Amino acid sequence: xxxxxxxxxxxxxxxxxxxxxxxxxxxxxxxxxxxxxxxxxxxxxxxxxxxxxxxxxxxxxxxxxxxxxxxxxxxxxxxxxxxxxxxxxxxxxxxxxxxxxxxxxxxxxxxxxxxxxxxxxxxxxxxxxxxxxxxxxxxxxxxxxxxxxxxxxxxxxxxxxxxxxxxxxxxxxxxxxxxxxxxxxxxxxxxxxxxxxxxxxxxxxxxxxxxxxxxxxxxxxxx
Amino acid sequence: xxxxxxxxxxxxxxxxxxxxxxxxxxxxxxxxxxxxxxxxxxxxxxxxxxxxxxxxxxxxxxxxxxxxxxxxxxxxxxxxxxxxxxxxxxxxxxxxxxxxxxxxxxxxxxxxxxxxxxxxxxxxxxxxxxxxxxxxxxxxxxxxxxxxxxxxxxxxxxxxxxxxxxxxxxxxxxxxxxxxxxxxxxxxxxxxxxxxxxxxxxxxxxxxxxxxxxxxxxxxxxxxxxxxxxxxxxxxxxxxxxxxxxxxxxxxxxxxxxxxxxxxxxxxxxxxxxxxxxxxxxxxxxxxxxxxxxxxxxxxxxxxxxxxxxxxxxxxxxxxx
Ligand SMILES: Cc1cc2nc3c(=O)[nH]c(=O)nc-3n(C[C@H](O)[C@H](O)[C@H](O)COP(=O)(O)OP(=O)(O)OC[C@H]3O[C@@H](n4cnc5c(N)ncnc54)[C@H](O)[C@@H]3O)c2cc1C
Ligand code: FES
Ligand code: FES
Numbered sequence: 001x002x003x004x005x006x007x008x009x010x011x012x013x014x015x016x017x018x019x020x021x022x023x024x025x026x027x028x029x030x031x032x033x034x035x036x037x038x039x040x041x042x043x044x045x046x047x048x049x050x051x052x053x054x055x056x057x058x059x060x061x062x063x064x065x066x067x068x069x070x071x072x073x074x075x076x077x078x079x080x081x082x083x084x085x086x087x088x089x090x091x092x093x094x095x096x097x098x099x100x101x102x103x104x105x106x107x108x109x110x111x112x113x114x115x116x117x118x119x120x121x122x123x124x125x126x127x128x129x130x131x132x133x134x135x136x137x138x139x140x141x142x143x144x145x146x147x148x149x150x151x152x153x154x155x156x157x158x159x160x161x162x163x164x165x166x167x168x169x170x171x172x173x174x175x176x177x178x179x180x181x182x183x184x185x186x187x188x189x190x191x192x193x194x195x196x197x198x199x200x201x202x203x204x205x206x207x208x209x210x211x212x213x214x215x216x217x218x219x220x221x222x223x
Numbered sequence: 224x225x226x227x228x229x230x231x232x233x234x235x236x237x238x239x240x241x242x243x244x245x246x247x248x249x250x251x252x253x254x255x256x257x258x259x260x261x262x263x264x265x266x267x268x269x270x271x272x273x274x275x276x277x278x279x280x281x282x283x284x285x286x287x288x289x290x291x292x293x294x295x296x297x298x299x300x301x302x303x304x305x306x307x308x309x310x311x312x313x314x315x316x317x318x319x320x321x322x323x324x325x326x327x328x329x330x331x332x333x334x335x336x337x338x339x340x341x342x343x344x345x346x347x348x349x350x351x352x353x354x355x356x357x358x359x360x361x362x363x364x365x366x367x368x369x370x371x372x373x374x375x376x377x378x379x380x381x382x383x384x385x386x387x388x389x390x391x392x393x394x395x396x397x398x399x400x401x402x403x404x405x406x407x408x409x410x411x412x413x414x415x416x417x418x419x420x421x422x423x424x425x426x427x428x429x430x431x432x433x434x435x436x437x438x439x440x441x442x443x444x445x446x447x448x449x450x451x452x453x454x455x456x457x458x459x460x461x462x463x464x465x466x467x468x469x470x471x472x473x474x475x476x477x478x479x480x481x482x483x484x485x486x487x488x489x490x491x492x493x494x495x496x497x498x499x500x501x502x503x504x505x506x507x508x509x510x511x512x513x514x515x516x517x518x519x520x521x522x523x524x525x526x527x528x529x530x531x532x533x534x535x536x537x538x539x540x541x542x543x544x
Contacts, residue, residue, distance in 0.1 A: 071231070109224045127306075127335040128335055135256065200330050
């Protein structure tokens, strides 16, 4: 098989598995989210990125061959201001629905769902919560914000994150960003103590902790 | 991430509905889920205990999520999130031990989800009990052996076992409720906090199958009484307590309760006798700390915990000065 073709089919496979978004598309989108702010045209690009991540999701549940049983129920969710209606089984976890079916790939799973790392944090009805410990069926009519949404809503926070080198491998970063956004929604000018307290449930394997505090202080003008 | 096995959900609309749904076999009450989802995902329980029906208490109306002060008494609904308790200025003003305990529980995210009712009803964190796929069929699951007795027991009981189980109660809010002389109002009765966990394993609380916690009531502090909570954990930002202690002292009285040292919250009566009516200073607090752990029996690996417990009692007393 010619090399080109081989590559393409791998990407298609990936697309099937990840709810319609290939790794390459995701990388581009996430680069826009985390990288573009610093080059000055962040707004436009991240909005496109948000659409890119959110739009295919709608189609993905409609077309996916999910093993739905008679116990599945329809719930409606507002995720990053987009409205979704999805069928969920009683035992489905919110994280899997948001990530695997709706395509919000910023939501991570660093601790296997022990509730011990914060990388799956989303803001639900104003509270930073762990999507890995939440049953999707219990979230009907919830308003949810993920890192994709924060990238649009609070660009200066993302910019401060980039400028302060808050990530090494970057795996924990979306969880931190979402938790920080929840903090700033409640307390626009948090003290260092309040920042440390709020981020207490986010674990970073690479040890970037001190940088997050600098970034949040910078964005609130408390530096 | 492991998926959760199939189960049926009942969204209870009233307390009565919840209670009647709980009469079914293998029905469990579900509040914030921070304990229950993990238990289910990792299938730690044998099939005979595994939840087949989850009774969602969050849909009960009027909601059991409230904090109010009535005639000097604090009333907290069972479904109140720990973070709301920690942030409440009412709780902070007069019931400092509970305010601090709620604030030091788990991580911010878990406090935003976890409820007071769930926190006092949570299952033990003994690592044999919790290992995936029911690898250790221990006494708490209906087996015959407590694997901690001859195994890794560095975090286990220092006051002996209950029905040969050496696991400890991991709750942070429980000792605060005991020290503050709280009452636990269930769908059936009102129980003194102290008696809430006085039960033989495999149960964790005296609750019957068809009984749920509705409210926690705490009397207003008598004049001159101050309360405090201290916790020792590996990482202060998220970990379970290795030992914690709550105290309410003043006006000639003292109530001191340790947790994570025994199967249930452990009221340190000897420390209470030692400090009640005395001026609080480093020497008297130290003596009370030493009194608290008289009668402690170390397992092979947890002698150090006895010293920690004495230190926690001392710290809690000094915080009430
Ligand atoms: C990573 C991690 C760290 C943690 N650290 C701590 C810590 O440091 N200190 C600490 O104390 N806890 C800690 N926890 C435990 C967590 O705080 C508690 O599990 C939480 O308070 C439980 O509340 P919930 O509403 O989520 O309970 P659920 O998970 O919903 O329920 C827990 C249990 O209580 C029962 N239950 C719940 N509500 C009621 C009710 N109203 N009536 C009768 N039964 C009920 C359920 O059937 C279940 O058995 C930690 C948990 C995790 C995952
Ligand atoms: S994956 Fe949810 S807390 Fe780690
Ligand atoms: S940057 Fe690697 S885990 Fe945080």
